[in-house]
Amino acid sequence: ICFVNKLDRTGADFFRCVEMIVDRLGATPIVMQLPIGAEADFTGVVDLVSMKAFVYPEEAAKGEMYNVVDIPDNLQESAAEWRGKLLEAVAENDDAMMELYLEGNEPTQEQLHEAIRRIT
Known part of the structure; x- marks a missing residue:
């Protein structure tokens, strides 16, 4: 489990951090x-x-x-892409999620949280 912190600092680059986790650690981040x-x-x-x-x-x-709001329009596409990667990665490591994924069903928040707990 990894938490990327200090994103408000000069030079902060979340996506570079994700790439480094893959390149340097050989891990598959979710x-x-x-x-x-x-x-x-x-x-x-x-x-x-x-x-x-x-x-x-x-x-x-x-x-x-903080305020909980709808995802801003300019991030909708990116959020959908990364959620797809999240669902795929969880499904690859959890049988119950794989079944939902293959059936084309969207998991509930609770199902997704439970699956993430099981695989981490």
């Missing part, structure tokens, strides 16, 4: 959240399990508060 913005423009995350955005209001210090 990305569960995507950043909204980067560096000074980092404003929250898209949760790929719930497909909701968790946005930090400007007045909130250090992420103490």
Whole structure:
């Protein structure tokens, strides 16, 4: 389990971190959240399990508060792509999820959380 932190810092690059996990560790990361913005423009995350955005209001210090909103239009396509990768990776490692995946059924949040717990 890996948590990418400090995405509001200069030079922060979430996607480069994911690539480095693959290249340097030979691991297959299962990305569960995507950043909204980067560096000074980092404003929250898209949760790929719930497909909701968790946005930090400007007045909130250090992420103490957040608003749950729909995924911004400019991130819809990317979120759908990364959710597909998430579902595929979980299905490859969990029989119950593989069955749902092969049947073309979308798992519930609870089913997805349970499967992630089983494989990590």
